[in-house]
Each structure stands twice: as C-alpha cells, then as structure tokens.
Amino acid sequence: MTSPRLSPLSCGLSLAVTAAVLYLACALVVAWSPGALAAGLGLIVHGLSLSGLSPAIGELRWGAVLIGTLAIAGYAFVAGALFATVHRWIGGSR
DSSP: OOOOOOOHHHHHHHHHHHHHHHHHHHHHHHHHOHHHHHHHHHHHTTTOOOGGGSOOTTOOOHHHHHHHHHHHHHHHHHHHHHHHHHHHHHHTTO
C-alpha cells in the first residue's frame, strides 16, 4: 500500500490557513480576556506564573494582529511546503 504524495503547495496552504485561524483565535482570546491567556499558559507550563507577560487592556491593536497573522501564515506556508518536499524526498518512489 502506498501513501499519497503530498503536494508542497496544498500542504503549505493548509498549514498557513490553519495557523492563521489559530492565531486569530488567540488574538480574540487576548482581546476578550487578556489574563485568560496567561492563566491558561500557566497551566500548560506546570504553574509557571506568566502574569507579568500579559498586556495591559487596550494594547491590542488590530493592525498588529493583521501583520502577525500574515507573518505566521507566511512562516507556516514555508514550513508546510518544506515538510511536503521532505516527505516526498524521504518517501521516494515507494
């Protein structure tokens, strides 16, 4: 049984869209409740206090969110395309 070959373009676009959606969801959480993100991350990193890293209310600028979203999506596209290329290379013609 052979596995389907991944297209670098479709893999890159899929990862870019996924990363952009997750980034925007994170920005909405920060806009809605800035302390919630720090509290949630504190649970993930075993109780480390990240409260000093949370931004003050009102500091979230939507222009910065847009730039961040584009940067994350671009980085994710390159990562996805590279992943698919390496996957093809390692998989060979099997």
